Amino acid sequence: MGLPPKARLSDDHLRRIYITVIRQNWHLLPNDQLIALLGWDREKFEFTLKEDDFLDHKLGPKPRCEPVKYRVPSASEKSRAAEIQNTVKQHLGDLASGPAEEPFTFIERLTSDEVLRPANPGARAGEGQVDVSGWSISKDFPSLETILRQAIGSEASSTKGFIEIGLSASARYQGETFRIDVGERRVRLASGDLAGLRQGVHHLLDQIEENGGPYLNRGEVQREAAVDPRYCYSYFALYGDPLLEPDLDPFPDNYLERLVRLGLNGVWMQGVLSGLARSKVFPEFGDRSEERLANLRELARRVRAHGMKLFLYFNEPRAQSPAFFRDRPEMLGAERQGFHAMCTSIPAVREWVTNGLAHVFKKVPARGLSALLEADAGGCGGRGLGRCLSRSTSVEPGRGSYPLGLGLARRYGDGVDSEAAQGCPLAERE
Numbered sequence: 020m021g022l023p024p025k026a027r028l029s030d031d032h033l034r035r036i037y038i039t040v041i042r043q044n045w046h047l048l049p050n051d052q053l054i055a056l057l058g059w060d061r062e063k064f065e066f067t068l069k070e071d072d073f074l075d076h077k078l079g080p081k082p083r084c085e086p087v088k089y090r091v092p093s094a095s096e097k098s099r100a101a102e103i104q105n106t107v108k109q110h111l112g113d114l115a116s117g118p119a120e121e122p123f124t125f126i127e128r129l130t131s132d133e134v135l136r137p138a139n140p141g142a143r144a145g146e147g148q149v150d151v152s153g154w155s156i157s158k159d160f161p162s163l164e165t166i167l168r169q170a171i172g173s174e175a176s177s178t179k180g181f182i183e184i185g186l187s188a189s190a191r192y193q194g195e196t197f198r199i200d201v202g203e204r205r206v207r208l209a210s211g212d213l214a215g216l217r218q219g220v221h222h223l224l225d226q227i228e229e230n231g232g233p234y235l236n237r238g239e240v241q242r243e244a245a246v247d248p249r250y251c252y253s254y255f256a257l258y259g260d261p262l263l264e265p266d267l268d269p270f271p272d273n274y275l276e277r278l279v280r281l282g283l284n285g286v287w288m289q290g291v292l293s294g295l296a297r298s299k300v301f302p303e304f305g306d307r308s309e310e311r312l313a314n315l316r317e318l319a320r321r322v323r324a325h326g327m328k329l330f331l332y333f334n335e336p337r338a339q340s341p342a343f344f345r346d347r348p349e350m351l352g353a354e355r356q357g358f359h360a361m362c363t364s365i366p367a368v369r370e371w372v373t374n375g376l377a378h379v380f381k382k383v384p385a386r387g388l389s390a391l392l393e394a395d396a397g398g399c400g401g402r403g404l405g406r407c408l409s410r411s412t413s414v415e416p417g418r419g420s421y422p423l424g425l426g427l428a429r430r431y432g433d434g435v436d437s438e439a440a441q442g443c444p445l446a447e448r449e
Contacts, residue, residue, distance in 0.1 A: 021107030142231030154180040171233040250285030262311035290331035296375035336361040
């Protein structure tokens, strides 16, 4: 039909397109053929549907699909395919020829060490601009000096000019506010904290890129943070267990530096409490938790080194399979797609969330780690269970067990920047 030959995909490509494969074939293939197409087993398939950001919920009910079987095309089908091929060539040309990027090449660009675009060889300082190439830079903040030095070139002479980077106790510098004064022989960058200085340096880098070389605009400029925090999820993260699988690292250092250049001061990733903390009440929780915590400490340290904060998004307590409740019938909550909520009217469940969060923030003391906590989508909210039917559900969301854990999180980390605990708050009325 005029399409180019099917590209041979690498293992990395295959593991990055699984959601597309599932979505495009959800209404076409039965599960057995879909699993075979992915090269997975049923356990991985069902786990992904449940855990990968509620993928099964987004896809909707799975229709009944007959197995797809190949047969040789008929003469009329071959004729129609030839017509389509001619139409494609007429409007799009030969798709099999011409330059083409490998899939996911953008990831290489986002994680490369080329954070600053190369200078334009023909560019020169224009009117109202100062050439700062080779100028001296204050050495009070080595990491910022290194970033700026890469942009303006090696120091040529201490007499050419000086770029001063310093903290100020002036009341004008609130939060990340910074001020830059560019003169003929001196540039002054001041802020009340390191985060502001970092944003100021990146403002200078933006000017250097825009001007095609190490040329800064004369005059004064002051910037204030309009929104705080400013955080995002990794653009190319793979769902899995990044705290156990280093090759799934969603935040390589060069990518973090690019995010800072864009003005962000935080990143977030999912935290699964049962993978980060052990429990005497639930002995099946916490396998390899110490290993995950050690890797989380290192990730928090790296993120902090870029002047950013790491947010852990917890969706707790997680819904569990029926087998989990075989010896815990009092904890059995409402069912959704084969899994049951852990009833938060039970003290042991509330204590698990509280103590688990406290454990994580005690073991990962790096300043800059925060939590966002929300009830799992499998939470029952008091629906359909005899012990809850007679109770009022008007209790304010966020009350109940969750503030206990969040309060402990504040003690061990930078605190909680957003709280949307929507679980079963009925325990307040017990």
